Amino acid sequence: MAANNNPTVTGRRLGTELRRLRKDSGLTGTQVAARLLISQAKVSHMETGRRPVSPRDVRDLCRLYGVADRNVVDRLTALAKESSRPNWWRAYGDIPHSVYLDLEAAASSIREFGPMVIPSLLQTPAYAASVIGETIPLLSVDQAAAQLKVRLRRQYRIYDPARRLHLQVVLDESALRRVVGSREIMREQLEHLHALSTEPHIIVQVLPHSAGAHPGLSGHFSVLEFPDSREAVVYVKRFTSGLCLDKPSDVQQYSATHAHLRARALTPEHSRHLITDAIKVCRS
Incomplete structure (x- = not known):
């Protein structure tokens, strides 16, 4: 499963909320897609966290689902913004x-x-460096150093x-x-x-x-x-x-x-x- 096709935790939470709201409204994914003039695949991917959801998407969906509580809309909008924010390890390049x-x-x-x-x-720096360097062929010195920094920061x-x-x-x-x-x-x-x-x-x-x-x-x-x-x-x-x-x-x-x-x-x-x-x- 490719990494960029996997849901993030925040995206999963947002998708779960949107799916619940859609079901509460009585609408199917096909009906939502037709009313918003988007593909059914987009609706499905937003609900599973496999596609980024923009604040505008949240507003459109909440309006369609009849969500009147402004606090709910604001909370889901905040989740949409959070899910699109890059994580700290992105600064180290392509990390497995x-x-x-x-x-x-x-x-x-x-x-x-x-x-x-x-x-x-639970690894020490020296052990982690050895694991990374000895188990991943074709890894450059810079790539190994970046992976080690990420691993130690995770701890x-x-x-x-x-x-x-x-x-x-x-x-x-x-x-x-x-x-x-x-x-x-x-x-x-x-x-x-x-x-x-x-x-x-x-x-x-x-x-x-x-x-x-x-x-x-x-x-x-x-x-x-x-x-x-x-x-x-x-x-x-x-x-x-x-x-x-x-x-x-x-x-x-x-x-x-x-x-x-x-x-x-x-x-x-x-x-x-x-x-x-x-x-x-x-x-x-």
Whole structure:
């Protein structure tokens, strides 16, 4: 799924509101398109957040739907303006997984499974630089530096007391045993991970090799939840892009998978013991 075809969080919120107002008015998408002299595809894309909605679009739709409350119109207009505002990472150029960055920036909690490496939000600068430099072929020095700056800035969320991000991370033991960069870089990373795992808003559990085959073998995924919203979103990470899933059945399936992985993983305390063991191996 191409990044520029994915809904942003703000665009999704606005689209959900517009779809609700249309249904409350009794109009179909086809009828809205005919009355506003626009394509039905545009109506659909505005309601799914896949197309920018201008303040004028909001005013036209609200007028058609008979929305008399000025506060509602003003709130939706503000959402339209916000959804068109570029995010901070755009200043760093073409950054992979920009859709996920938008979701992460708006999320209040993330449940994540990492099968191969330590998750980005928990990486040290040296480990992150090694992951970026060693796993993405054809990356220029400038591009690698830009991606590293973005990755490290994203980590502010886990330290921000005003908007602290809650994490529930399940790691395959392979992420602890795979030496990335050097043994010294890996030792520093594992010590950092151990320290973060003691924070009350960060839960780290390790799925040991002894657990055998498990549902997480299909790859990395995250389940993101947002403040003031009952809707969660799943992001399945691929090499240069990812898949954003918001169907309730998909969210339920991945949520159940994460719960299953947590149940099979070591407890947070025993996971720290395994991390400590991996640190000792790096020191030897």
